[in-house]
């Protein structure tokens with residue numbers, strides 16, 4: 001499982017990278033990105049940020 005960010009929607013609030021740093025980071029373009037296969041222990045956090053992203057930009061699959 002990995003996190004994906006629709007960069008056309010992301011408003012760079014930073015929430016996902018703060019709440020689930022093992023799954024998301026802020027990229028060089030200033031927008032969030034999923035950057036690695038999610039460690040098992042980070043999966044719940046990743047699903048939570050997907051739910052909480054203010055613009056619905058995150059999917060986990």
Ligand code: SF4
Pocket residue numbers: 005009010011012013014015016017031032052053054055056057058
């Ligand atoms: S929570 Fe959503 S809007 Fe905020 S940085 Fe992450 S992907 Fe972008």
